Every structure is written in structure tokens, then in C-alpha cells.
Amino acid sequence: QKVSVEVLGHLEHLALVDFRDSEGVERLQKAIQFADQLHEVNTDGVEPMDSVLEDRWCLYLREDDVTEGNCTKELLENAREKVEEYFVAPPGNIPLPKLEEQDTFLQGS
Amino acid sequence: AALKGGLRSQVSAALKEGRVTPTELCQRCLALIKSTKFLNAYITVAEETALKQARESEERYKRGQSLGILDGIPVAVKDNFNTAGIETTCASNMLKGYISPYNATVVQKLLDQGAVLLGKTNLDEFAMGSGSTDGVFGPVRNPWSYSKQYKEKSVPKSHSEDEDSNWVITGGSSGGSAAAVSSFTCFAALGSDTGGSTRNPAAHCGVVGLKPTYGLISRHGLIPLVNSMDVPGILTRCVDDAAVLLGSLAGHDPKDSTTIQDDFKPFELPNLTDVSKLSIGIPKEYHAPGLSSEILALWSKAADLFKNAGAKVVEVSLPHTRYSIVCYHVLCTAEVASNMARFDGLEYGHRSDKKESTESMYAATRREGFNDVVRGRILSGNYFLLKQNYEKYFVKALKVRRLIANDFVKVFRSGVDILLTPTTLSDAAPYMEFIQEDNRTRSAQDDILTQAANMAGLPAINVPTALSARGLPLGLQFIGRSFQEKQLLTVAKWFEKQVQFPVIQLEEVKRHDSSVFQHQKSASFS
Numbered sequence A: 001q002k003v004s005v006e007v008l009g010h011l012e013h014l015a016l017v018d019f020r021d022s023e024g025v026e027r028l029q030k031a032i033q034f035a036d037q038l039h040e041v042n043t044d045g046v047e048p049m050d051s052v053l054e055d056r057w058c059l060y061l062r063e064d065d066v067t068e069g070n071c072t073k074e075l076l077e078n079a080r081e082k083v084e085e086y087f088v089a090p091p092g093n094i095p096l097p098k099l100e101e102q103d104t105f106l107q108g109s
Numbered sequence B: 001a002a003l004k005g006g007l008r009s010q011v012s013a014a015l016k017e018g019r020v021t022p023t024e025l026c027q028r029c030l031a032l033i034k035s036t037k038f039l040n041a042y043i044t045v046a047e048e049t050a051l052k053q054a055r056e057s058e059e060r061y062k063r064g065q066s067l068g069i070l071d072g073i074p075v076a077v078k079d080n081f082n083t084a085g086i087e088t089t090c091a092s093n094m095l096k097g098y099i100s101p102y103n104a105t106v107v108q109k110l111l112d113q114g115a116v117l118l119g120k121t122n123l124d125e126f127a128m129g130s131g132s133t134d135g136v137f138g139p140v141r142n143p144w145s146y147s148k149q150y151k152e153k154s155v156p157k158s159h160s161e162d163e164d165s166n167w168v169i170t171g172g173s174s175g176g177s178a179a180a181v182s183s184f185t186c187f188a189a190l191g192s193d194t195g196g197s198t199r200n201p202a203a204h205c206g207v208v209g210l211k212p213t214y215g216l217i218s219r220h221g222l223i224p225l226v227n228s229m230d231v232p233g234i235l236t237r238c239v240d241d242a243a244v245l246l247g248s249l250a251g252h253d254p255k256d257s258t259t260i261q262d263d264f265k266p267f268e269l270p271n272l273t274d275v276s277k278l279s280i281g282i283p284k285e286y287h288a289p290g291l292s293s294e295i296l297a298l299w300s301k302a303a304d305l306f307k308n309a310g311a312k313v314v315e316v317s318l319p320h321t322r323y324s325i326v327c328y329h330v331l332c333t334a335e336v337a338s339n340m341a342r343f344d345g346l347e348y349g350h351r352s353d354k355k356e357s358t359e360s361m362y363a364a365t366r367r368e369g370f371n372d373v374v375r376g377r378i379l380s381g382n383y384f385l386l387k388q389n390y391e392k393y394f395v396k397a398l399k400v401r402r403l404i405a406n407d408f409v410k411v412f413r414s415g416v417d418i419l420l421t422p423t424t425l426s427d428a429a430p431y432m433e434f435i436q437e438d439n440r441t442r443s444a445q446d447d448i449l450t451q452a453a454n455m456a457g458l459p460a461i462n463v464p465t466a467l468s469a470r471g472l473p474l475g476l477q478f479i480g481r482s483f484q485e486k487q488l489l490t491v492a493k494w495f496e497k498q499v500q501f502p503v504i505q506l507e508e509v510k511r512h513d514s515s516v517f518q519h520q521k522s523a524s525f526s
Helices: A005-015 A022-040 A072-077 B007-016 B022-035 B047-062 B105-112 B175-182 B199-205 B239-249 B293-308 B321-342 B358-369 B372-384 B390-413 B439-449 B451-456 B485-499
Strands: B042-045 B074-078 B116-121 B188-193 B208-211 B231-236 B279-283 B312-316 B418-422 B460-467 B473-479
Touching (some): A005 A022, A022 B321, A022 B372, A022 B390, A022 B439, B022 B042, B022 B047, B042 B175, B047 B116, B074 B105, B074 B175, B105 B239, B116 B175, B175 B188, B175 B199, B188 B208, B199 B208, B199 B231, B199 B460, B199 B473, B208 B239, B208 B485, B231 B239, B239 B460, B239 B485, B279 B293, B293 B312, B293 B418, B293 B473, B293 B485, B321 B372, B321 B390, B321 B439, B372 B439, B390 B451, B439 B451, B460 B485
Parallel strands (some): B279 B312, B279 B418
Antiparallel strands (some): B042 B116, B188 B231, B208 B460, B418 B473
16 A cells, blocks of 8 residues: 555655655555565564674673863864854754645645 | 785785885776766865875885884775864765865775875765765766676677767775776775675676775764764675784774674684585575575585585575565665754755744755765654654664564574575676666665674675676675674685686777776686
């Protein structure tokens, strides 16, 4: 079944990436169709595998010691907009316009 | 001549004895990079720093204090590894102009041993792809397109057609690294391997491509695609060299908590003469749809080679092989959706001019910075991770992953030491043909033979085996047990010696400034 426009809009919001055109939506449809093949496999009683190293590796916590840092200057160098030691962002807490208010491709579909 | 030898056996000795200096090696490689610019293998050439490193290496050799085999050796690094002071782009608009503030651990290790970093190689954008055709700097051309071996098998074109319109792809996504090693512009290169991205271009470019066991080599500084499958890959011209590189890169890294804590001991490969105690497994499911008859015949011939030398060769089954591509598709897009979230324009990389709100700036930045392939995977990944889909797709895929990994465990437990399979479905396709299908379809087709090793975290290596009827490289893949790289490489080295893969005979390209390479012919396997 086809993905609804609501879900498509929701995905664009979550991903902060747009479908751009019908090809983008078609691509998603095909991806879902492809993934549906997974349901042919019987996985009764099978545990999900998070890591291939599950048998031999314990995710450890290291000691809470500061071993490096003080590289503010280097880290700020790659940012386009900054003020003193701050990264500067446009105003926050302004939600993206709802689907109906947008001038996007999805509006017309 | 030094450019053609093995690192341990020839180049290192030549440097120690002063027959060639690190500066000469570096200059020769830089000149070759310039004359093979049309291959588009390099995104950034770090000429000044490379020459500086070469000079420092030379001083060490003069004082008799060389750091080891890699001291003075020119290497190249795929452009998804961070390199301090050098642009790292991942072949994407999102990171154009991004100068890394640090070295990836593997890069640091190379530099600490005196290697000379020539530059950053081209790839598919963010390592997504199997052709090295989808990066913003354009596609990489396979050096074999310009080889005598390929040209003499090509159908003569009419005069009006552009001489090199039938150039072939390198495969991907580490195509730039593979092309760089194949065309002699460096001695070794780093790639990355998530679904076959090191082994695939290695096969198409006729070089050795090693995917180490997951957890053996640090991923710190490798811009991540799929954290649970990514590994740094090693590309070299012979198996011995791959062992040298492995020895210098493997080992626990406190900065990468997914590296195992066991001590790693670098090793030299023995010259195996007796294979009678070896058990080689031939997984029948790797006779995949679309496998060319040429590769099928080559695979069969290789199995016979082992049999005739006394090894036990058995057919085995990895029943969930056909689901590994689907499983990969879901897990990969899910992890990509998460990993690409960091690119928002705020701390680094491209930033859109949109100022109305943070969210609109993020959205515009990502629209401007990512290509269709990347955006497509992010959207698919987010779909599979939606609450209503999480169990159905993501968790389901994790379960299938376990089944795939278990297939290998069962086979290795039954007494098989090494698996022998094809690496690719056929030889390299012409670019014009390759781009007829979209990236996702191509990746799904091409990754089929390499992907399962990433799913299970196993070590695997491509060994160039013979030339196809079109004069292009064909490789075969060996898959080994977890952390048994020594055994894997020993067998690969024995095989390499048996097949005597021919040296590429690069021809003068009339449009460009290229020198003619002369080589002695060696007996070939086909």
C-alpha cells in the first residue's frame, strides 16, 4: 500500500530533508517494497543482534578523567557563524510550517 | 623499478640502502598523480606537506633511524577519513571546505610510522554507492580503461567518437583509492568497507582489497556510515603489503570503544607450500543471479586449484545469503538516518543562508548539501525507524542479521577454514552503461557477494585473479574467521602466487601528458 501524504510530511519533518519530487517519493515506495522481503524470513525465537562483538566485548566506561580538550579555537574554525565562543543559530522554537501552509511538492500530491 | 616492488621485500630495502630516497619516491608519485589527473582519483593532493614528510623521512634514513617499513612510503587516504589541516569532503557539498581539526586514528598511525600522505581520494558521496560515480567531484575512471590489455580487446570505434568514451568504472565506493594504487601513484591506500566498498573496487581495479574483522582497526575519525558495520579498508598491490599495513593499523584504540581490547601482534606471512591441511568452503548461494559465466568458470578453476594442491574443497550452504541485501538495506538506511543528523550547518560544513528559524536553516542546509542518494537513504531510514515500523522492519532486520551471522558460525564450526567466493558479478562496466540504473539498484546488485561479510563482521579479502575477455581485472574473495587475519592472508598469498595476475600496461593517452610504462609480461592464470 502507498505511504500517505501525512506520513510523507512527517518524515520530511523528522529528517529535515525533503522528497523534492515524485521520484523521491517513488524511491521510498520502492525501498519499502524491497524491505518487505524481510517478512519471508522466519525469526521466531531469534534475538535481535545489536553487535557482532556481543560475545567478546563489553562496552566499558573509562575513568572520568579529562585527558584532552582546550581546543575551542580549532573547533570554532569550521563554523560559519560564531560570536566569541558561541555557535550562532537562527531563532529556535519556531516550528516549520504545517504541510498545508508549505509551498512544497507534497502539497500538490 | 622501485615503484613496482613489494614493501617489505623491495622498497624498504631500497630506501635503507639509499638506492632511492623518500623525496624521489614522493616526487615521482606526485608527478604520476599529475599525469593521471584524468582518472580523477584524487580530490585533494597535499603536495607541500607530503614533500615535507618525505624530507623528514630522508633525514631519518640518513641518520640510520628509520621508523620501520612504512617510513617514507607514499600513501593515499579515502576522503571520508579526517586528516588534520587537510580538507575532508566525503565528496559532498555538505563538507566542501571543511578542514579537519584532527587526524583519524589510522591516519595518525600511518604518519607516526613515517608514511608520506599524498592526498585524499575520490569516492561516492558519503561512501554510498558501488561505482565511485556519485560524488560531487565527478566519477573516478578505472586505470585499466587506459591499459593495453583493455584497448586491444575493445571494438574499434569510429573516428568521430571521443577516444575514451568507453572508459570503465572503478567500482566503489573506495574507487579513488583503488585507482590510485592500481595506477602506481601510491603504494597503499586506505578505503572504507561497509557493504563491500573496499573489495568491490579492488576487484575491478586489479588490486588487493582487505576488509579486516570488525573491531580490529579503529574507526575513530572515519566519518561513519553504519557504525555497526563500517571498517577501514586496506588497498595494496600485493597481499604481503596488506599484511604490512594491517600490522601498522590494527589494535585497541581508547578513542573507539568498538575496538577489541586484545593485544594485536603484527605478523609476517609465511610462504605456504602445503595446503593439504586446509579446508576450503564453496558457498553455493554465492552462485548469485547475474553472476557472469566468466567469473563462474574462474571460481570453479580456483576451487580446482586448491583441490589439485591437496586441500579439502567442500560445497557449503549459507541459507540466508539472499536476505543479506535486504537486511543491509534496512539497517544501513536506519543507521544513516541517525549518522547524517549531525550535519546541520551549525558547527561545521555547509550552512544555508536561510535565517528565519533554526529548523528552516537545518532543512535548507541539508537540502543544499546532500545529493539524492544520501537524502533518499535518510528518508528511508527514518521510515523504518518510525514507531509503527520499528518492530516490523528495524528489529526484524536485527534478527535476520543474527541468522546471517549464525550461518557463517555453523559453516566454520563444521571444519571449514576459509570460504572462497567471487567478489563481483562481472568485470567493470563502462560508465555510460553503469549510470543507466540508479544508485540503489546498482548497490543492491553489486553488494550481493560482499555484503554478508560486513553483516557478520568477518574478515574478507579480494585477490586479483585473471583478466576477463574484455581485458579487465577479475578478482576472487576469501572470507575468514573472526580475527584470523593471519590465516586468511596466508591462504590469499598462496593463491596470489599461483595465479600470477598480470601487471597493468598503462598506455600513453594521446589527449594528456602521460608517460609510457613498460613491463615484462608475466604468465597469467586465464
